[in-house]
Amino acid sequence: MSLDDEEKFYGDAKNYWEGITPTVDGMLGGFAKISPTDINGSHAFLRPLLVIGGGKTEMTRALDCGAGIGRITKRLLLPIFKTVDMVELNQKFLDEARSFIGEESSRVDNLFCSGLQNFTPEPGSYDVIWTQWVLGHLTDEHLLNFLKRCQLGLAKNGIVILKENISGQEREFDELDSSYTRTRAELDKVISMSGLKILKCEKQKGFPKGLYDVYMYALQ
Numbered sequence: 001m002s003l004d005d006e007e008k009f010y011g012d013a014k015n016y017w018e019g020i021t022p023t024v025d026g027m028l029g030g031f032a033k034i035s036p037t038d039i040n041g042s043h044a045f046l047r048p049l050l051v052i053g054g055g056k057t058e059m060t061r062a063l064d065c066g067a068g069i070g071r072i073t074k075r076l077l078l079p080i081f082k083t084v085d086m087v088e089l090n091q092k093f094l095d096e097a098r099s100f101i102g103e104e105s106s107r108v109d110n111l112f113c114s115g116l117q118n119f120t121p122e123p124g125s126y127d128v129i130w131t132q133w134v135l136g137h138l139t140d141e142h143l144l145n146f147l148k149r150c151q152l153g154l155a156k157n158g159i160v161i162l163k164e165n166i167s168g169q170e171r172e173f174d175e176l177d178s179s180y181t182r183t184r185a186e187l188d189k190v191i192s193m194s195g196l197k198i199l200k201c202e203k204q205k206g207f208p209k210g211l212y213d214v215y216m217y218a219l220q
């Protein structure tokens, strides 16, 4: 991708998200109703990897990437982890986050306003780095480098979770929000290049027909 194309790719996404209302419906493109199914699926996927579920991953500190207003922080991460940090491109969403999350937002330590392409998780810090419905906003090169920085950001026995839409035959580009939907083969390739290993990979069940398949990956 040329520098001009890259500028347009990121600029268009930024403009799109700036025009979106800071609500769960806004985060999910009008599909707020799938949020409980999504959170339940995430919980079931994550729990066996955690110490409470018989796994090795501690529950001290998590990072929510492309966090929006904190839908995942509120419903999935704060009920499990002592503290959560959020990183999000759009300041307007972060401005809404504490009131959306409510009382428990006192355990959200840091709200970082940054694109993931420019963000480095604090090395050795996080038990879980959660990335969901945001990696399509990164170029291939930035995605690879971001995954490498995530690996360095993990605490002992920490894991990176990817939860993303997957396309069938080839990647698709969405002009509306300026994002890619990658194939499984493409995701598997970038994961392998990053040096992260796939501990577990599952398809989210129970979403309405007509949506993309959604896969969850646990990486270390």
Ligand SMILES: C[S@@+](CC[C@H](N)C(=O)[O-])C[C@H]1O[C@@H](n2cnc3c(N)ncnc32)[C@H](O)[C@@H]1O
Residues within 6 Å of the ligand: 013, 017, 027, 028, 065, 066, 067, 068, 069, 070, 071, 072, 087, 088, 089, 090, 093, 114, 115, 116, 117, 132, 133, 134, 137, 138
């Ligand atoms: C589809 S929403 C998902 C929000 C959240 N992960 C969830 O599942 O509720 C995508 C989010 O990614 C943010 N975003 C877009 N491009 C980004 C980038 N390059 N770096 C970080 N966040 C980005 C948007 O502002 C938006 O909040």
